[in-house]
Amino acid sequence: MPYRHEIRIAWGDCDPAKIVYTARIPGFALDAINGWWEHHLGGGWFQMDLDRDLGTPFVHMALDFLAPMTPRHRLICEVAPTRLGETSIDWRVGGYQDGVHCFEGRFTCVFVKASVFAKEPPPAEIRALILGQIEAPAG
Amino acid sequence: MPYRHEIRIAWGDCDPAKIVYTARIPGFALDAINGWWEHHLGGGWFQMDLDRDLGTPFVHMALDFLAPMTPRHRLICEVAPTRLGETSIDWRVGGYQDGVHCFEGRFTCVFVKASVFAKEPPPAEIRALILGQIEAPAG
Amino acid sequence: MPYRHEIRIAWGDCDPAKIVYTARIPGFALDAINGWWEHHLGGGWFQMDLDRDLGTPFVHMALDFLAPMTPRHRLICEVAPTRLGETSIDWRVGGYQDGVHCFEGRFTCVFVKASVFAKEPPPAEIRALILGQIEAPAG
Amino acid sequence: MPYRHEIRIAWGDCDPAKIVYTARIPGFALDAINGWWEHHLGGGWFQMDLDRDLGTPFVHMALDFLAPMTPRHRLICEVAPTRLGETSIDWRVGGYQDGVHCFEGRFTCVFVKASVFAKEPPPAEIRALILGQIEAPAG
Numbered sequence: 001m002p003y004r005h006e007i008r009i010a011w012g013d014c015d016p017a018k019i020v021y022t023a024r025i026p027g028f029a030l031d032a033i034n035g036w037w038e039h040h041l042g043g044g045w046f047q048m049d050l051d052r053d054l055g056t057p058f059v060h061m062a063l064d065f066l067a068p069m070t071p072r073h074r075l076i077c078e079v080a081p082t083r084l085g086e087t088s089i090d091w092r093v094g095g096y097q098d099g100v101h102c103f104e105g106r107f108t109c110v111f112v113k114a115s116v117f118a119k120e121p122p123p124a125e126i127r128a129l130i131l132g133q134i135e136a137p138a139g
Numbered sequence: 140m141p142y143r144h145e146i147r148i149a150w151g152d153c154d155p156a157k158i159v160y161t162a163r164i165p166g167f168a169l170d171a172i173n174g175w176w177e178h179h180l181g182g183g184w185f186q187m188d189l190d191r192d193l194g195t196p197f198v199h200m201a202l203d204f205l206a207p208m209t210p211r212h213r214l215i216c217e218v219a220p221t222r223l224g225e226t227s228i229d230w231r232v233g234g235y236q237d238g239v240h241c242f243e244g245r246f247t248c249v250f251v252k253a254s255v256f257a258k259e260p261p262p263a264e265i266r267a268l269i270l271g272q273i274e275a276p277a278g
Numbered sequence: 279m280p281y282r283h284e285i286r287i288a289w290g291d292c293d294p295a296k297i298v299y300t301a302r303i304p305g306f307a308l309d310a311i312n313g314w315w316e317h318h319l320g321g322g323w324f325q326m327d328l329d330r331d332l333g334t335p336f337v338h339m340a341l342d343f344l345a346p347m348t349p350r351h352r353l354i355c356e357v358a359p360t361r362l363g364e365t366s367i368d369w370r371v372g373g374y375q376d377g378v379h380c381f382e383g384r385f386t387c388v389f390v391k392a393s394v395f396a397k398e399p400p401p402a403e404i405r406a407l408i409l410g411q412i413e414a415p416a417g
Numbered sequence: 418m419p420y421r422h423e424i425r426i427a428w429g430d431c432d433p434a435k436i437v438y439t440a441r442i443p444g445f446a447l448d449a450i451n452g453w454w455e456h457h458l459g460g461g462w463f464q465m466d467l468d469r470d471l472g473t474p475f476v477h478m479a480l481d482f483l484a485p486m487t488p489r490h491r492l493i494c495e496v497a498p499t500r501l502g503e504t505s506i507d508w509r510v511g512g513y514q515d516g517v518h519c520f521e522g523r524f525t526c527v528f529v530k531a532s533v534f535a536k537e538p539p540p541a542e543i544r545a546l547i548l549g550q551i552e553a554p555a556g
Binding site: 155156158161162164165166169185188189194196197198199200201202203204207253256 | 433434436439440442443444447463466467472474475476477478479480481482485531534
Binding site: 016017019022023025026027030046049050055057058059060061062063064065068114117 | 294295297300301303304305308324327328333335336337338339340341342343346392395
C-alpha cells in the first residue's frame with residue numbers, strides 16, 4: 001500500500017471557474033512527496049536539509065489532469081517511489097477526491113549534498129528505506 | 140474552547156531565512172477561519188457561496204508576529220468569533236507551534252449576498268450559531 | 279519571435295535552499311501563457327471567461343528543470359503555441375535568467391464553453407490568431 | 418513621490434467570487450516593499466540577506482481592504498517608509514487599480530543580523546537612505 005497524504009482543499013485554492021487552479025496542483029503533489037519523507041524518515045525536506053545536509057531537487061515533472069477538484073472533498077494523494085538510480089529517484093503521485101482519480105503525476109529528483117548542491121548518492125539507510133517502498137509497475 | 144485547526148507547515152512555506160515566509164501567514168489564518176465554518180456549518184466559504192449565496196469578504200486584518208515558525212511542528216490555529224454586528228463579524232486567530240504563541244491575528248468580515256456582492260445580515264441560523272461561539276474577552 | 283513574458287522573482291518565491299521553490303515554477307509558466315493571451319487578445323483567462331464564455335483548462339503539463347533560479351535576475355519566459363487541434367492547444371514555455379535556460383515546459387489545454395465546462399472548438403478569430411503564432415519545431 | 422510598484426494580477430490570484438483572494442494581498446504588499454529595496458538599494462531581501470547579512474523580519478501588519486481587485490487593471494502599489502526607529506521601520510503600502518484605492522496597509526519590521534537572527538541597528542548607509550525617503554504624515 002502506498003503512503004496516503006490528505007490535503008484539505010479550500011476556497012483560496014480555487015479560481016473563478018470554481019475549481020482548483022491548475023498551478024496549485026504541483027504544489028499539492030510536492031507536499032505529498034514531502035509527507036512521504038516525513039512519514040518514513042521522521043522529517044521532510046526541511047529536516048533532511050538542516051539535519052542531514054541532504055537535498056533532493058526536482059529535475060522533471062509531468063502531470064495529467066483527469067478531473068477537476070473542489071473543496072467539497074478532501075484530496076487524497078497516493079505517493080510511492082517507482083525507481084531508484086545511483087543519484088536519482090522517480091516518484092508517482094496519484095490524486096483522488098471522493099474515489100475519483102483527479103490527477104496523476106510523475107516526478108524525478110536527484111540527491112545532492114545540500115551545502116554544496118552537488119550530486120551524491122543517498123546514504124545507505126535512505127537507499128534501503130526507498131528500496132523497501134518501490135512500487136511495482138501497474139498491470 | 141475555541142475551534143483548533145491544524146496546519147502542516149512544509150519546506151515550500153519557508154524562505155531562505157529557514158522560517159515561514161511572512162506572506163504565507165495570513166493564508167494560514169484564513170484557512171483556519173474557513174475551517175471553523177466547515178467544522179460548525181458543514182462547509183466552508185466554497186459551500187457557503189455556491190449553496191447558500193452567502194459571502195463573507197474581509198475588510199480588515201491585523202497580525203502580530205510573535206515567534207518564527209518552521210516545519211518542525213504542526214501549526215495549531217485557535218479560531219473564535221469575538222463580535223457579531225448587524226452585517227459584520229470579528230475573528231481572532233492565534234497560531235501556536237509546540238506550545239509557543241507564534242502569531243495573533245484579528246480579522247473583520249462583512250456578510251454579503253454573494254451573487255450581488257451586497258451587504259446583508261446573515262440568516263438567523265448562522266446568527267445563532269455565531270452567537271453561541273463568541274469568545275469572551277481575555278482577562 | 280515568441281512572446282516574452284517578464285517575471286520578477288522575489289525572496290518569497292525561494293525556499294531554504296536559497297533557490298526558487300519547484301512548485302512555484304508551473305505558476306510562473308501559467309502566468310506567462312496567460313500573458314500571451316493578454317498580449318495577443320487584449321485580455322487573459324479572466325476576460326476570456328467573463329467576457330467570451332471561453333475557458334482553456336489544462337489536461338497535461340511536463341517540465342524539465344535545467345538550472346536553479348534566484349531573485350538576482352528577472353525571469354524571461356518565452357511562450358508559443360506549438361500545435362492547434364480541433365479543441366486543444368499545445369504550448370511551449372521556456373524560462374531564462376541572465377541568458378541561462380532554467381526550465382522548459384510543455385502544456386496541453388482544451389477549449390471549453392466556460393459556463394458549461396464542455397469541450398468546444400475555439401471561435402474562428404481565435405483559431406486564426408493561434409495559427410498565425412504557431413512555432414515551427416526547433417532544429 | 419513614493420516608489421510605485423506595478424503588479425500584474427492574474428486569473429490564478431482570483432477566487433470563485435471572481436475577485437482577488439484576500440490572502441494574496443499581503444503577498445502583493447510585501448513584494449512591493451521588497452521592490453522598494455531593490456529600487457533604492459540595488460537588491461531586495463534576497464541580496465540583503467546573502468550579500469549584507471541583513472534581515473528585516475515583520476513583527477506587525479494591518480490592512481484595510483477598500484475595494485475588490487481583478488485582473489482587468491494592473492495593481493499599482495505606493496510604498497514608503499513612515500518611521501525609522503533604532504532597530505525598526507514602519508512602512509505604508511497603498512494599492513490602486515485604475516485610480517481606485519483598493520487597500521491600505523501598515524507594516525513594521527525589525528532589523529536583524531541575518532546569520533544570527535538578532536536585532537541590530539541598520540548600517541549608517543541604509544539609515545541615511547531610509548531617512549531621505551520617510552513620508553510625511555498625510556493631512
